[in-house]
Every structure is written in structure tokens, then in C-alpha cells.
Amino acid sequence: MAPKKPSSSGGGASKKSGDKDGGARVMYWFRTDLRLHDSPALQAALDLKPQAFFPLWCWDPNYIYKHRVGINRFRFLLESMSALSSSLHSLNPLSQLLVVRGDPCDLLPELFKRWGITHLAFERDPNDEYVRQRDDQARKDAKANGVEVLDGYGHHLYDIREVLKAHNNEPTLTLGALQSAVSKFGDPAKPIDAPKSIPSPLLKDDVASPPQDIKDLLPKLLKSLEGLPEYSKKKGPEYDLNSHELGGQRSTGESGKVTCYDSLVGPDASESIKSTFSVPTLESLGMDAKAARVSVPSLIPGGEAEGLKRLERVIKDTKYIATFSKPKTSPCQDTSEASTTLLSPYLKFGCVSVRKFWWDAVEASKQYKGAGKTSPPENIQGQLLFREMYSVAEAGVGETYKRVHANPISRYIDWYLPTVYDSKGKEIIPRPAGDAASEARYAAFVEARTGFPFIDAAVKQLKTTGWIHHLARHSLASFLTRGQCWISWERGAEFFDEHLIDWDPASNPGNWMWLSCSAFFHQYYRVYGLATFPQKYDPSGSLIRKYCPELKDFPDKHIYAPHTAPLEVQRKAKCEIGKDYPAPILDEKKEKEHCIARMKVAYAKGWRGDAKEVLEGKAQEILRKEHGVPDPTLPEGYKAQENKDKIPKWAQRKEEDDEAQKKQGGKKRKGEKDEEEDHKASDTSTKTLSKKAKK
Ligand SMILES: Cc1cc2nc3c(=O)[nH]c(=O)nc-3n(C[C@H](O)[C@H](O)[C@H](O)COP(=O)(O)OP(=O)(O)OC[C@H]3O[C@@H](n4cnc5c(N)ncnc54)[C@H](O)[C@@H]3O)c2cc1C
Missing domain, CATH: 3.40.50.620 (HUPs)
Incomplete structure (x- = not known):
């Protein structure tokens, strides 16, 4: 082009x-x-x-x-x-x-x-x-x-307004839809050089x-x-x-x-x-990096020269570029050793041109003569196309894209802590408090004291460095929304708004909609295991040992779920759960079942944010009545502020659990899967969702 x-x-x-x-x-x-x-x-x-x-x-x-x-x-x-x-x-x-x-x-x-x-x-x-x-x-x-x-x-790679037109002014809800819309324009334009004088x-x-x-x-x-x-x-x-x-x-x-x-x-x-x-x-x-405990100096220095240096370093490894496969990259590495390119902050502020990234990656792939070359959606070009997909979706939806209410592509789901509007439809800021249990869960999430070490470590990494791996974002987003907490994706997006360096008005809400199964992705029964998912990438839990140092002496076996360790193991690790590190704020399995039950009902209704029942304020009550799942509660004796929560009964390790697991041969129950490959899976299995989803 x-x-x-x-x-x-x-x-x-x-x-x-x-x-x-x-x-x-x-x-x-x-x-x-x-x-x-x-x-x-x-x-x-x-x-x-x-x-x-x-x-x-x-x-x-x-x-x-x-x-x-x-x-x-x-x-x-x-x-x-x-x-x-x-x-x-x-x-x-x-x-x-x-x-x-x-x-x-x-x-x-x-x-x-x-x-x-x-x-x-x-x-x-x-x-x-x-x-x-x-x-x-x-x-x-x-x-x-x-x-x-x-x-x-x-x-962007393409003129987003033109792509939207080519897609009949409909938001692009799958990578396939985006690819088909941009096919009319051919390859992205080649980058132009910097001027020599001004x-x-x-x-x-x-x-x-x-x-x-x-x-x-x-x-x-x-x-x-x-x-x-x-x-x-x-x-x-x-x-x-x-x-x-x-x-x-x-x-x-x-x-x-x-x-x-x-x-x-x-x-x-x-x-x-x-x-x-x-x-x-x-x-x-009015900002003090040291006081806020963000990394000093920054691990991701800003600027065009820094970005181009990083791009050059990444591109030099032609095998890495040619065989890049997103689902295989690890979410468990620290920001200084990211397994993906970590170019997102530079793309966000335009320090690096996305077209230069694209074409340098194309050239690097050509130079690599080995086997195992990858293609979209999991290769580098696929990643950059996801970025376009969300931008065209945003352009197609307009103002309501970043929220649920009146958003024609976001499913209506009866989340707790939704954004609240006044009678004229204006968002109320600050948001009025919601139910106590969800507020406590949300506070525990943003303060990295959920009692689930990978979640807490990823939140701390994000707050400290301004970046986390895509699959760590998946884990956080799934946990907060349809995996366990049943809290609106709007709250999660808001938290990322503040802390991501690469925050993008299209990609952030878009990915939150994806992960909460509100739009783009729909396999709500595939939920990330809070310990099992990260454990596959790093059995020794190095991210946890770094960001939750109180857990650093736990043996590998218990690092992702220290509340399951016998007391003598905890004492040996100099960290008693409920005293030195919080006990889990909820029961992972029970909440997952609750969430799936609620999802079934929300999906059966099929309402989007612009449904009549939603706009009239009736949808939440109808859904809650229909699924009948009780409101969230906190563990008995939960004292968030003092961080001295007792270990609730369900969180205590039971010998019978180990026995049962052994009998199952460590196998997952039917239908219980992690979803690390969901970008790929969803893109081949979903079609453009809502014909009426227009600006
Ligand atoms: C809940 C959630 C929120 C997110 N919010 C943002 C955001 O605000 N800004 C943002 O740039 N990315 C966002 N992402 C997408 C993705 O996580 C980051 O782009 C990626 O982790 C950045 O790291 P990287 O540069 O090493 O990515 P790489 O894997 O090296 O990918 C190269 C580039 O492709 C683009 N890209 C890759 N995946 C995606 C994706 N799923 N959506 C959009 N672009 C993608 C990015 O520009 C990225 O720099 C979010 C993902 C989730 C699950």
C-alpha cells in the first residue's frame, strides 16, 4: 500500500x-x-x-x-x-x-x-x-x-476510519472480520524516514x-x-x-x-x-515515584531512541520473531526479562511507528530460514492486527465503548460494582459504594492482598513497573470478573487505566470485554486456574518470590497456593497464612461455579448494554432472580485492613482433597480448562456478533 x-x-x-x-x-x-x-x-x-x-x-x-x-x-x-x-x-x-x-x-x-x-x-x-x-x-x-x-x-497500520467504512461502519469483533476489512487496502504503508532538518x-x-x-x-x-x-x-x-x-x-x-x-x-x-x-x-x-513505590529508575524508559533500540534488539533475533507464538510466551517473567516484545508502551506514545515494527518483523521473518514460522493470530503481525481490531471496534461503537450501559457490543451481565449514572445519564464520580463484600474484594485486588499469590504478584508488578504480560492481564481480568469476583469489567479497566503505561482507549476496554466474555470472546466456561495456570509456565513461582517476598521461602509445591501448606511448612517458610500473608479472600472453585451459573443465564437472555431492560434499569434484578446465586460474602472473620484474616474453613488444606486428586490422577474435571489459547480458539469459532452494533 x-x-x-x-x-x-x-x-x-x-x-x-x-x-x-x-x-x-x-x-x-x-x-x-x-x-x-x-x-x-x-x-x-x-x-x-x-x-x-x-x-x-x-x-x-x-x-x-x-x-x-x-x-x-x-x-x-x-x-x-x-x-x-x-x-x-x-x-x-x-x-x-x-x-x-x-x-x-x-x-x-x-x-x-x-x-x-x-x-x-x-x-x-x-x-x-x-x-x-x-x-x-x-x-x-x-x-x-x-x-x-x-x-x-x-x-495505526491502516486508516481506522477507512477500515470502519470498509466494514460497513460495523465494529470489528473478530480478527477475521478485521483481516477481511483491511484486505481491500493491501499491505500497510512502508514507514518513512525521519527528517534531516526542521x-x-x-x-x-x-x-x-x-x-x-x-x-x-x-x-x-x-x-x-x-x-x-x-x-x-x-x-x-x-x-x-x-x-x-x-x-x-x-x-x-x-x-x-x-x-x-x-x-x-x-x-x-x-x-x-x-x-x-x-x-x-x-x-x-504532585507525584512522587519513591513514595508510591514504583520502580526507580523506570524499567521502561520513555523516548523514540529507547523504543527504536528495543525494536532493534527484538528484531535482531530473527528466530524469535519468525516463530513468535503468543500463547507460548510466559506471563511469569519480570518486566526486565519480558517474554514478549514489550514494545506496547512505545507504540502507545508513538515513540515507535507501528508500521516500522510491522515491516521490520516481516523482514526478520524472511531472513529466518528455519522451521516453525508462525502466522496470525499468534505471530507478531497477528498481535498488531488485534490492536487494529480494537481500534476499529471502538470507532464503530463510539462513546459507549468504554462502559457497559448503552454499549451495543458489551453483553449485559449482572456484575457487582458497575458504573453508576445519575438521572440524566451522567456518570457519578466518585462512584457510590456498592455492596460491602464486592468492595472488599475489589480493594483486596487493587491492593494485592487477595491471598492468591499469582494475582497479588501480577498486581504488584503492574503497579511497580507499569507493565505486565498479556496472559497475566488475562489472569487478573478473568479473576476479577467472570472467573471468581463477579465485579464489572469497568472497574478492572479503570484500574488498568491508571497503572498501564501502554493504556489505550480501544485495547484496554476491548480486552476487558474479551476477558469478561462480554464481547469478542464467549467461552465463559473456560476459566483460568489461579495456581494451575501460572504454574505451567513457571513451577518455581519466581514472580511471586520477587513481588510477594513474604512467600519467598515456600517450597515450589506450595508457592502458588500457600494456604494449602501444612502449618509446619508455613512456619518453616517464616510466613503463616492469615498472619503474614492473607488467606484467600474467596473460595476459587465455589465462586467459579457461581460465576458459570450466572453466565449461563446472562447468555441465555442475550442482552447487550443497549437492551431496553438495561436502559430501564431492570436487567440486574431480572437476572439475579433468574440465576438465584446468592450475593457475595466475605470469609468468616475477614478483617481486610489488619491483614490478619483467619483462614476460612474452605481454604484449609484437607487430606481428603489430596487423596481425591490422586485418585483422579491430577486430571481436570470435565469441561474444566485453562484458556491460554483463547485468542486463537475464539477467533476461529466466533463470527461478527451483532449486526445492530453500530455507532
Ligand atoms: C485486560 C487486558 C487489558 C489490556 N489493555 C491494553 C492496553 O491498554 N494497551 C495495549 O496496548 N494493550 C493492552 N492489552 C493487550 C496486551 O496485553 C498488550 O498489548 C501486550 O501485553 C503488550 O506487551 P508487548 O508489547 O510485549 O506485546 P507483544 O506480544 O510483543 O505484541 C506486540 C504488540 O501487539 C499489540 N498487541 C498485542 N496483543 C494485543 C491485544 N490483545 N490487544 C491489542 N493490542 C495487542 C501491542 O501493541 C503490542 O505491543 C490488554 C490485554 C488485556 C488482557
Whole structure:
């Protein structure tokens, strides 16, 4: 497929290739794609041979307050922004990333005027409702100011809007559907090289005689912004989802404010040129990595160069690439030794172009002459196509994709702790508390004290490093939803929103729907064993020994289920269950049976989030009455806060259990399977689900 030219809109014909003075003046708005290589919008902007080029970043309050973002993701972003700024500076010593702090919808129209902008260029962000509204507004403002918009699609393999059209505007719910839709477009475009130079961000008066040094240029830009509305003078946000009070990692001390908005262009910008238009710091966001116990320094450093280095390392191993088989990669390795590529954070922030990844992998596969080459869905290309599949699904559903209520593709299931809406349909934030047992289960999950070591270790790995393996995500998502806890996938997605560096508005809700059997995947009777599944990959439990060190001296036999160890074994391991490590918060097998019974009823009803009964608020009661499964309860004597729970009866190891297991020869019961191959299985066994699932 030939690289598609960025689309262009807005602006009068006279402005198309420049202003009255002859040259184009480009504002290049960096958002998610923090790189210089393979950026069609950047290329199109530079093809104009502009007289001035302003690399802009708006430090948007929406993402500071209204979006859950934890320290690891902010840190990765800040590192990527700094790296980008350095790259721009090395291409042109008069340039750097120009970071302005405020709402882009307020700032862009002002900057168009003050900097005499003729063209606004950007790569299209991965969709979500906020992005759609923000970009629509930016386009309107550009048009009103006679500014032409050049946008490209550098974030995906294909133009998601075109793929959606090719799929009759229906969300793609299987990989097969996605593959068939993209087949019309041929191969993804080949990546384009990074530019060798960029023009300077010159005010009109300086074009004829530009400043010699960035130290002379920045004060002029600073002056040009005088009188611009400051975000700090505005009323402030309705709520701060990242505050400690709402469960986030931000601690703002007595002032209760972040300091990153104290000035429009950086701290003390009027006094120190170095900090003018600078990248904010974690501290200015009220975030402290050490206090939050995230890994310091980061195990996944941000930036284009870091991403390309990682890609090169992965691609060099042609056998690994050519024979990559996702279900065979281990979820039990630590982030520093990931068994998959760990490129997702770099794709999320666009530090690495997905098309470069695709084509480098194609070349590596060609070079490998051995046996065992793999193909979609389990190979590298298959993984990248899943990413497209979720993006097209999101684009097809629109605003309701990230929730259950009114979502035409998500099955309605009577989860506990669903998102709650007011009478006007607005989400209530903070969410009103649900039933005590589910709240306690959810708290135990997010605080890594469920008493199931692999679950707790994976949660700790995620919170510490910002990443976990795909199958560890499977284990967590299955456990929290239809495996045991019967808690809405919305709560799980919310938790991942905060902690994943690679959080993506399409892939995260999409995968949660998949794992909870709400959409994309439907084999709800296939549930991950909380010990048996990870044990297959790593019988010695190294991830647990690292992230739950209190369990490190348990023998392999008991590391995944220490509550089943005899007391003398626990004492020898210096860890008594219920005292030094929590007893399980629920009975794995009993809850699994409850969940399957509930699922049968929900599936028989076949309601999606937009069913009449759901919209009228009647669905939950009807389903609960029909399946008759009792509300969740906590183990007798459960005391979450003190972490000194007694071992409930069902969690105590019984000799008869061992005997029974021996008699069964360790075999699984009928219908009891793990589902490590579910991506593959589901894709061949499911068809596009809902014809009516439209935007
Ligand atoms: C509950 C849950 C939530 C998830 N949330 C996200 C998310 O917010 N952002 C995200 O990028 N991935 C998400 N994933 C998908 C997947 O787990 C990660 O993409 C993958 O683990 C990233 O590691 P990697 O780069 O080593 O992947 P690799 O196995 O090396 O795959 C290469 C790339 O393919 C893409 N990819 C692979 N699997 C998937 C998938 N199932 N869905 C979408 N893209 C995929 C990613 O971009 C990844 O970097 C989620 C999975 C689950 C089960």
C-alpha cells in the first residue's frame, strides 16, 4: 500500500501554500505520536518548506485531572517529551518542543493569531470521545482563523476510519472480520524516514533576520504570549481522578493543587530561559515515584531512541520473531526479562511507528530460514492486527465503548460494582459504594492482598513497573470478573487505566470485554486456574518470590497456593497464612461455579448494554432472580485492613482433597480448562456478533 497522503481541510485557497508574505507557517501539534520517524503529517508539513515551524505540546488539564494516569505512565510521557525536545534541538539548535500549559481549545486559536500560523499539522490520536471533541473544536478554530489542517494517520497500520467504512461502519469483533476489512487496502504503508532538518519557530518579524541562539529566540516567543489566559486562573477541575482521595497517586499537600499550571510556559520562565516552554516534572504533578513505590529508575524508559533500540534488539533475533507464538510466551517473567516484545508502551506514545515494527518483523521473518514460522493470530503481525481490531471496534461503537450501559457490543451481565449514572445519564464520580463484600474484594485486588499469590504478584508488578504480560492481564481480568469476583469489567479497566503505561482507549476496554466474555470472546466456561495456570509456565513461582517476598521461602509445591501448606511448612517458610500473608479472600472453585451459573443465564437472555431492560434499569434484578446465586460474602472473620484474616474453613488444606486428586490422577474435571489459547480458539469459532452494533 502506498503511503497515504495526509488529508487536508479548512483554510482559504489563498492560504494553501503560505501566507501573504509567501511562506507557510506551520504549527506541528504533537499529541500521542512522540517521534520523528514515520510521521506522514510531519512529512507533509515539511514538504511545504515552511518559513517557520512551531513544534507544540499542550499540557492538557483533561489528562491531568479527568483521566486516570499513574506515575509510571506520566513518567514515560515526560521522558518521551524530553527526548523528543532534544531530538528537535539536535536537528535545529533554534528549536525544541514548545510546551504550553493549558486547554488546547483555549490556546490554539490564540497561538494561530500570535504566531501567524497558516497550517496546523498533527497525527490523528487513537480515538476516544474526548479526542473526537477536542479535534473537532481544533478544526473549527483552524477554519475560523484561515488555517489549513493537515492530519495523518501514523498511529495505526491502516486508516481506522477507512477500515470502519470498509466494514460497513460495523465494529470489528473478530480478527477475521478485521483481516477481511483491511484486505481491500493491501499491505500497510512502508514507514518513512525521519527528517534531516526542521525550520525554526520564528515570529514573522524575525524571518528576515533570525536570532542566532535559542536563548535569544525563546524570550521573543515568551513575549508573544503575553496576556494569554492562564489555566491556573480558571475555576479548576470538577474533580481530580488522580488525587489520593479518589484512589490516585497524586499528593498535592496542603495547597491541594498541582503546580504545573502555575505558569503558562514553565516554572519561573520569566527568570530562567532554560525552563521556558520546558517539559513539566513529576513533582509539579504532585507525584512522587519513591513514595508510591514504583520502580526507580523506570524499567521502561520513555523516548523514540529507547523504543527504536528495543525494536532493534527484538528484531535482531530473527528466530524469535519468525516463530513468535503468543500463547507460548510466559506471563511469569519480570518486566526486565519480558517474554514478549514489550514494545506496547512505545507504540502507545508513538515513540515507535507501528508500521516500522510491522515491516521490520516481516523482514526478520524472511531472513529466518528455519522451521516453525508462525502466522496470525499468534505471530507478531497477528498481535498488531488485534490492536487494529480494537481500534476499529471502538470507532464503530463510539462513546459507549468504554462502559457497559448503552454499549451495543458489551453483553449485559449482572456484575457487582458497575458504573453508576445519575438521572440524566451522567456518570457519578466518585462512584457510590456498592455492596460491602464486592468492595472488599475489589480493594483486596487493587491492593494485592487477595491471598492468591499469582494475582497479588501480577498486581504488584503492574503497579511497580507499569507493565505486565498479556496472559497475566488475562489472569487478573478473568479473576476479577467472570472467573471468581463477579465485579464489572469497568472497574478492572479503570484500574488498568491508571497503572498501564501502554493504556489505550480501544485495547484496554476491548480486552476487558474479551476477558469478561462480554464481547469478542464467549467461552465463559473456560476459566483460568489461579495456581494451575501460572504454574505451567513457571513451577518455581519466581514472580511471586520477587513481588510477594513474604512467600519467598515456600517450597515450589506450595508457592502458588500457600494456604494449602501444612502449618509446619508455613512456619518453616517464616510466613503463616492469615498472619503474614492473607488467606484467600474467596473460595476459587465455589465462586467459579457461581460465576458459570450466572453466565449461563446472562447468555441465555442475550442482552447487550443497549437492551431496553438495561436502559430501564431492570436487567440486574431480572437476572439475579433468574440465576438465584446468592450475593457475595466475605470469609468468616475477614478483617481486610489488619491483614490478619483467619483462614476460612474452605481454604484449609484437607487430606481428603489430596487423596481425591490422586485418585483422579491430577486430571481436570470435565469441561474444566485453562484458556491460554483463547485468542486463537475464539477467533476461529466466533463470527461478527451483532449486526445492530453500530455507532
Ligand atoms: C485486560 C487486558 C487489558 C489490556 N489493555 C491494553 C492496553 O491498554 N494497551 C495495549 O496496548 N494493550 C493492552 N492489552 C493487550 C496486551 O496485553 C498488550 O498489548 C501486550 O501485553 C503488550 O506487551 P508487548 O508489547 O510485549 O506485546 P507483544 O506480544 O510483543 O505484541 C506486540 C504488540 O501487539 C499489540 N498487541 C498485542 N496483543 C494485543 C491485544 N490483545 N490487544 C491489542 N493490542 C495487542 C501491542 O501493541 C503490542 O505491543 C490488554 C490485554 C488485556 C488482557
